[in-house]
Amino acid sequence: MILNFTKMHGLGNDFVVLDLVTQHFNLRPRHIRKLADRRFGIGCDQVLVVEPPQDPDVDFRYRIYNADGDEVEQCGNGARCFARFVRARRLTNKHSISVETSAGIIHLRVISDNQIEVDMGQPVLTPQDIPFRAEQQAPSYELLVDGQSLSIGAVSMGNPHAVTRVDNTDTAAVAQLGPLIEQHPDFPRKVNAGFMQVVSRGEINLRVYERGVGETLACGTGACAAVVAGNVQGLLDNHVKVNLPGGSLEIEWAGAGHPVIMTGPATTVFEGSVRL
Numbered sequence: 420m421i422l423n424f425t426k427m428h429g430l431g432n433d434f435v436v437l438d439l440v441t442q443h444f445n446l447r448p449r450h451i452r453k454l455a456d457r458r459f460g461i462g463c464d465q466v467l468v469v470e471p472p473q474d475p476d477v478d479f480r481y482r483i484y485n486a487d488g489d490e491v492e493q494c495g496n497g498a499r500c501f502a503r504f505v506r507a508r509r510l511t512n513k514h515s516i517s518v519e520t521s522a523g524i525i526h527l528r529v530i531s532d533n534q535i536e537v538d539m540g541q542p543v544l545t546p547q548d549i550p551f552r553a554e555q556q557a558p559s560y561e562l563l564v565d566g567q568s569l570s571i572g573a574v575s576m577g578n579p580h581a582v583t584r585v586d587n588t589d590t591a592a593v594a595q596l597g598p599l600i601e602q603h604p605d606f607p608r609k610v611n612a613g614f615m616q617v618v619s620r621g622e623i624n625l626r627v628y629e630r631g632v633g634e635t636l637a638c639g640t641g642a643c644a645a646v647v648a649g650n651v652q653g654l655l656d657n658h659v660k661v662n663l664p665g666g667s668l669e670i671e672w673a674g675a676g677h678p679v680i681m682t683g684p685a686t687t688v689f690e691g692s693v694r695l
C-alpha cells in the first residue's frame with residue numbers, strides 16, 4: 420500500500436508524520452523501523468501518527484513510535500509538529516487543539532505559524548509512577564553506572580527521564596553513559612538520559628540520549644524534565660531557556676500541582692509517499 424507522509428522536525432528532532440484519519444493502514448513495528456531507517460527508508464527519530472480520537476471531547480489521538488519500533492507515551496517536539504501538521508492538512512482550523520496521548524490529554528496552542536505552545540500536563544515525581552526503583556521520593560538519587568555513582572533527578576513527563584548535571588554539555592560523556600543509563604535496571608521501562616549544564620537560574624544547556632533512538636538534536640519532554648529536576652533541586656527558576664544542540668525551547672513550570680508549558684518551533688521539511 421502507498422501512504423502519504425510529511426517529514427517534519429522540532430529543532431532537528433525529526434519525524435515522519437502519518438495522517439491515519441483520512442488514510443487507513445495497519446501500522447506494525449517493522450513498518451516503523453523501515454520508515455525510520457536513514458539508509459533504507461525515509462529516516463527519522465520518531466514516527467508520529469494522527470488518528471481520530473476515542474474520546475469525543477478531544478480533537479485527535481496522537482501516537483508516537485521510536486525509531487526502534489516501540490510505541491511510547493509522549494513526545495514534546497512531536498506535539499508541536501502535530502499541531503502544525505493537522506492545520507496544514509486541513510484536518511482542523513482550530514488554534515487550540517486537545518489531543519489524546521497514551522499519557523493523557525495534552526493541549527496545544529498555535530501562537531503563530533512557527534511558534535507553538537504545549538501544555539504538557541503535570542510532571543510525575545513519584546518513583547513507582549515514573550517508573551523508577553527507589554525507596555522514597557527525593558530531589559535527587561544516586562545511580563550506579565559503569566562503576567561510578569551519578570546523581571540524577573528522576574521525572575516522568577508521561578515518559579521517563581533521568582537528568583544528570585554536568586559541568587559542560589560539550590564534553591559530557593553522552594555516547595558512553597547514555598546507553599548505560601537508558602538500560603539501567605532501576606528503570607524497568609528504560610529511560611531517556613538527559614545531561615544538563617546549568618548556565619544560570621534561567622538558562623540551561625541540555626543534551627539527551629533518547630530511549631529507543633540514541634542522542635537526538637533536541638528532546639521536548641527531556642527539556643521539560645530537566646527544568647522540573649533543576650527546579651526541585653533548587654537550581655532553577657520557574658521560567659527557563661533550554662539550549663539544545665538543535666536550538667532553544669522556553670519552558671515554564673510554576674511548581675508542584677502545575678503543568679509544564681513548553682514553547683518552540685515546528686518545521687515542515689517535505690511531503691511524499693512511500694510504499695509499505
Ligand SMILES: N[C@@H](CCC[C@H](N)C(=O)O)C(=O)O
Pocket residue numbers: 432465485491492493494495496497578579611629630631632635637638639640641
Ligand atoms: N523526542 C521526544 C521524546 C520521544 C520519546 C522518547 N524517545 C521516549 O522513549 O520516551 C520529545 O521531544 O519529547
